[in-house]
Amino acid sequence: MVKIVNFKEMLSARTQEVRQVVEAYMPSVDGYQKTVLEAMDYSVRAGGKRLRPMLMEETYRLFGGKGKEIEPFMAAIEMIHTSSLIHDDLPCMDNDTLRRGLPTAWVKFGYDMAVLAGDGLLIYAMETAAKALSLTDRPDRVARCMGLLAEKTGIFGMIGGQTVDVELAGKPIPEEKLDFIYRLKTGALLEASMMIGAILGGAEEEQLKLVEKMALLVGMAFQIQDDILDLTSSDEVLGKPVLSDEKNHKTTYVSLHGMTKAKQDVEIMSEEAVACLQELPGTNEFLEELIRMLVNRKR
Numbered sequence: 001m002v003k004i005v006n007f008k009e010m011l012s013a014r015t016q017e018v019r020q021v022v023e024a025y026m027p028s029v030d031g032y033q034k035t036v037l038e039a040m041d042y043s044v045r046a047g048g049k050r051l052r053p054m055l056m057e058e059t060y061r062l063f064g065g066k067g068k069e070i071e072p073f074m075a076a077i078e079m080i081h082t083s084s085l086i087h088d089d090l091p092c093m094d095n096d097t098l099r100r101g102l103p104t105a106w107v108k109f110g111y112d113m114a115v116l117a118g119d120g121l122l123i124y125a126m127e128t129a130a131k132a133l134s135l136t137d138r139p140d141r142v143a144r145c146m147g148l149l150a151e152k153t154g155i156f157g158m159i160g161g162q163t164v165d166v167e168l169a170g171k172p173i174p175e176e177k178l179d180f181i182y183r184l185k186t187g188a189l190l191e192a193s194m195m196i197g198a199i200l201g202g203a204e205e206e207q208l209k210l211v212e213k214m215a216l217l218v219g220m221a222f223q224i225q226d227d228i229l230d231l232t233s234s235d236e237v238l239g240k241p242v243l244s245d246e247k248n249h250k251t252t253y254v255s256l257h258g259m260t261k262a263k264q265d266v267e268i269m270s271e272e273a274v275a276c277l278q279e280l281p282g283t284n285e286f287l288e289e290l291i292r293m294l295v296n297r298k299r
């Protein structure tokens with residue numbers, strides 16, 4: 001077992017490694033459609049914590065995965081996540097001007113190009129994931145992961161959650177509906193990340209169910225912490241505008257339950273996620289720390 005001596009240093013090194021994997025799969029910026037490629041490239045390279053591909057790879061390692069077929073999926077999940085951020089920032093959605101510390105894609109490239117860049121990244125992600133087929137001797141697992149990736153992104157996943165979120169902006173939201181929004185809008189991609197890592201790593205069906213439960217808890221904790229930071233952080237630290245929920249008249253976990261309970265629940269959910277992890281075979285101390293970091297993260 002690797003003993004984590006300095007988690008911060010290890011996280012920074014892992015972030016760089018994951019960033020390189022993601023960037024290696026980005027298309028080159030040329031041709032008549034160069035503008036949209038530039039907008040895609042700008043948004044992906046703008047940075048970000050790379051949490052989803054990192055969780056994917058760490059879950060893969062937990063199950064003993066050692067191959068290369070994980071890499072196209074790591075790139076694909078970050079492309080999908082970035083495409084959702086591009087669309088989320090559009091004037092018709094949150095109308096935000098700052099993301100990952102830089103002007104949002106629509107501010108930099110125009111509304112039309114930002115819509116196309118989000119669409120472009122979304123479908124290029126599937127093209128990228130398909131590259132895993134030539135890197136594996138288990139094409140059945142890769143095919144299953146491609147289906148899962150599409151499902152968790154689409155109307156029964158992230159896009160479904162965002163639909164309810166957008167429709168209910170400015171209206172009071174009952175607790176069950178807010179749970180639905182969080183589970184789908186934010187949780188679904190985190191579930192896809194960890195489940196794909198588990199499937200490619202060779203997890204049994206029962207273990208996969210536990211991974212899904214763990215990822216659901218991580219997703220809920222992550223979104224609640226996002227709500228907390230929207231109220232307590234600054235534009236500079238977050239790299240995106242704070243008080244965005246208030247501006248968009250959104251009901252959040254904090255507005256529904258109060259700050260104290262929100263903070264307690266993030267901690268409880270992340271400890272429950274760690275408990276799920278500890279029930280799984282193998283150990284991955286870095287993954288455990290990564291999940292715990294969600295409680296203390298500042299951006």
Ligand code: GRG
Pocket residue numbers: 047048049050051080081083084085087088093100118119122158159162185186222223226299
């Ligand atoms: C076209 C794919 C597509 C989607 C349209 C707009 C939309 C549907 C969905 C938006 C989903 C969304 C933005 C949910 C919020 C999730 C969230 C908390 C994002 C912040 O993630 P971080 O903190 O960001 O990991 P970085 O920048 O670090 O990667």
